[in-house]
Amino acid sequence: METIFDPSLPYAWQTSEVPGTLALSTLMSINLRLTAFDPKRTHSKSFRYTQWMIFEPTRHIPVERSPWNPLSAAAYIEETFERTERAVAIASPDQTRLPLYDGIAGVGWAQHRLHKMGFGDMTVDYLPLVEQAREKQAKNLRDHDAVSKALLVGELGFRLTEHNLAPDDHLLVSLVRVIEANEYNPACELLSGSPGSILVACSLIDDVPSLQSFIRRAVDQLEAQLCFSTLGDYRVWMTRAPSGRFYDLLGMAHGFAGNSLSIIRAFPYLSDAAVSNWAETITRTFKRTASREGNLANWPVGIDGKFLVQQCHGAPGIICCVGELMNRGDDEFDRLILDAGELIWQAGALEKGSNFCHGTAGNGYAFLKLFRATEDQLWLDRARAFAVTAISQSKEARKKEGSGQPSLWTGDLGLCFYLESCIEQTAAIPTLDYF
Numbered sequence: 001m002e003t004i005f006d007p008s009l010p011y012a013w014q015t016s017e018v019p020g021t022l023a024l025s026t027l028m029s030i031n032l033r034l035t036a037f038d039p040k041r042t043h044s045k046s047f048r049y050t051q052w053m054i055f056e057p058t059r060h061i062p063v064e065r066s067p068w069n070p071l072s073a074a075a076y077i078e079e080t081f082e083r084t085e086r087a088v089a090i091a092s093p094d095q096t097r098l099p100l101y102d103g104i105a106g107v108g109w110a111q112h113r114l115h116k117m118g119f120g121d122m123t124v125d126y127l128p129l130v131e132q133a134r135e136k137q138a139k140n141l142r143d144h145d146a147v148s149k150a151l152l153v154g155e156l157g158f159r160l161t162e163h164n165l166a167p168d169d170h171l172l173v174s175l176v177r178v179i180e181a182n183e184y185n186p187a188c189e190l191l192s193g194s195p196g197s198i199l200v201a202c203s204l205i206d207d208v209p210s211l212q213s214f215i216r217r218a219v220d221q222l223e224a225q226l227c228f229s230t231l232g233d234y235r236v237w238m239t240r241a242p243s244g245r246f247y248d249l250l251g252m253a254h255g256f257a258g259n260s261l262s263i264i265r266a267f268p269y270l271s272d273a274a275v276s277n278w279a280e281t282i283t284r285t286f287k288r289t290a291s292r293e294g295n296l297a298n299w300p301v302g303i304d305g306k307f308l309v310q311q312c313h314g315a316p317g318i319i320c321c322v323g324e325l326m327n328r329g330d331d332e333f334d335r336l337i338l339d340a341g342e343l344i345w346q347a348g349a350l351e352k353g354s355n356f357c358h359g360t361a362g363n364g365y366a367f368l369k370l371f372r373a374t375e376d377q378l379w380l381d382r383a384r385a386f387a388v389t390a391i392s393q394s395k396e397a398r399k400k401e402g403s404g405q406p407s408l409w410t411g412d413l414g415l416c417f418y419l420e421s422c423i424e425q426t427a428a429i430p431t432l433d434y435f
């Protein structure tokens with residue numbers, strides 16, 4: 001069946017009794033026909049999904065049909081900025097979340113950055129709020145030393161925001177101290193381990209050139225923590241959870257992809273041989289652990305786990321973390337990353353909501369990364385279709401739930417940065433690619 005592309009209707013789902021089986025399983029199945037409308041590759045595809053499918057349709061919703069409007073996107077950012085200022089001004093400190101990930105540190109970071117971008121005037125003094133939150137979080141994490149220094153949930157995120165809000169030498173010294181104290185971390189993941197410290201250190205090289213030495217030492221520590229997989233000829237990191245258990249996870253937040261991102265950022269400070277070895281190690285692991293069906297690809301949460309399509313776990317976060325390794329002469333890897341992008345589009349927007357960590361905005365960033373890597377307008381169009389959908393999701397959530405608590409990674413502020421990227425045709429992700 002051939003289909004004419006309609007930009008207002010990116011895709012449609014239809015139930016069907018079409019024979020076929022995914023390579024991963026022959027267990028109980030549901031039948032789904034997924035017809036994709038594509039401006040350059042119009043076609044229809046039919047799949048039969050088993051309970052071990054490479055994405056779960058029930059976690060996704062159709063893409064919004066309304067056209068992309070940059071003025072509407074900018075108006076949403078400005079409105080969200082103002083709503084956040086009002087919400088923070090009346091919030092009770094005892095009911096406020098704390099860290100960069102989903103708390104006042106992230107709100108202060110985001111509002112300061114959006115203000116610098118020209119989206120509003122700050123009326124709240126965030127610095128004392130962030131300082132108080134840092135002290136509270138230190139008490140909360142006093143029995144979790146590995147997590148206590150982390151970027152997204154620990155002290156580093158607070159120190160980073162404080163330095164951004166009121167840059168001075170004293171705050172910079174405090175920031176560097178926390179970075180250097182996190183050279184080795186048994187958590188071995190982006191959310192709560194040393195990779196976040198490497199990312200921030202890379203961003204500070206111009207101001208603190210001595211951090212190059214820290215970066216190389218921290219990368220050496222990550223290399224020492226690599227393990228050979230028992231399932232194939234590739235390497236994995238065993239991520240230590242707060243419970244003490246270890247997991248071989250693959251995604252951005254808690255696994256191989258997030259660690260890989262920090263190492264890729266460190267490439268300018270490593271030897272050519274080290275860069276080559278790391279690139280081969282990273283791409284090999286993702287080639288060996290991918291699950292494919294036709295022109296779709298995804299990765300399980302862990303080596304033997306379920307499949308999600310989110311920034312934190314699955315194809316979107318993996319593309320955002322290691323997509324920069326495309327165009328280095330590895331055609332197999334390049335094809336895999338493009339097929340992972342196709343999977344995100346075929347799956348649709350996330351039913352969970354509009355946010356960055358596990359919502360439609362986070363998934364859309366993968367399209368922006370692919371647009372920058374390929375210069376193919378198709379990926380920008382898809383990113384903007386997700387943006388329109390995310391705005392609708394956010395507004396609908398506000399009707400049902402009220403304003404909620406502002407958050408960078410789990411709320412509307414993350415969506416603001418995604419919309420700004422869609423307007424400016426950029427792909428840098430806040431607190432991962434810039435700080």
